[in-house]
Amino acid sequence: MSKIDARLQELGIELPAAPAPAANYVPYVLSGGQLFVSGQVSAGPDGLILGKLGDGLTVEDGAAAARRCGLSLIAQAKAALGDLDRVARVVKLVGFVNSTAGFGDQPKVVNGCSDLMVEVFGDAGRHARSAVSAASLPFGVAVEIEAIFEVK
Known part of the structure; x- marks a missing residue:
């Protein structure tokens, strides 16, 4: 069992x-020593996590949705690399938060x-990171996050 699997x-x-x-599009691209993972939307075991932050969803709901995006990012990295021990570093995350114009806690959401x-x-x-607001996201999901990983 790999160190990260453990x-x-x-x-x-x-x-x-x-x-x-x-x-x-493809779910990931391995180029040189970097793995680029396409945006992963907030999906849980029961389907997509839908809604807008600032209009029905709390910061805690958003952070949970962002965590689900992170699980999918890691799953894509495992699919691409076969072994998560090949991840040398998480270089950058770019998070998009489906939020109202007055909502300003995108960084707290992407912290998930x-x-x-x-x-x-x-x-x-x-990692380096961006956390930005979006007026809407695909399928009405709450959060979408993409990642860049450095590969050993």
Whole structure:
């Protein structure tokens, strides 16, 4: 068992299956020493996590949705690399939050994903990041996050 798989087990985290693309794109691209993972939407065991932050969804709801995006990002990395121990570093996350014009806590929402990356990868999970508002997201999901990983 790899070190990261053991860490996931220790944390009680079961990765979802790597989601298939919803349109004409690939879920990830490995280029040189970097893995680019396409945006992963907030999906839970019961389907998509829908809604708008600031209009029915709380910061806590959004952070939970962002964590679900993070689980899918890690699942895509595992599908691409075969072994999560090949992740040298989480380089960057870009988070999009479906939110009202007056909502300003996008960084707190995207922390749901950022915190997961540090839980799983330790210091190698610390990353650069953007957390931006979106008037809407595909399928009406609450959060979408993309990632860049450095690969060993």
